[in-house]
Amino acid sequence: ANAMRDIQADNGVLKATVTYPATMAASAIKIARLIAQGKGMSDLLEQEVPQSITLASETITKENAEKYLPLGFES
Structure with a gap:
């Protein structure tokens, strides 16, 4: 304040x-982990990690x- x-x-x-959303850091860590493991995101149509994510x-x-x-x- x-x-x-x-x-x-x-x-x-x-x-x-x-x-910024309070969950931003947690989401970023989860996505970084997926990238490091070479995995996709199961709740996206495409099974690749997006290049960028824009937050409100x-x-x-x-x-x-x-x-x-x-x-x-x-x-």
Whole structure:
């Protein structure tokens, strides 16, 4: 939340940040393991590991930081 307050204050170099799903790291590790083992992903139509995966995220700026403050954490 402290980064979002800095963005809101607009008095430093941090002007924006992005959200990301909390499961992102776990998914990345599972996919990396599949790649290392030369396996595919059974729940995809194609049995090859995709070259890239795009995750949904939101850009947090001073205009919308208030909306995301409850989701933030102190660092």
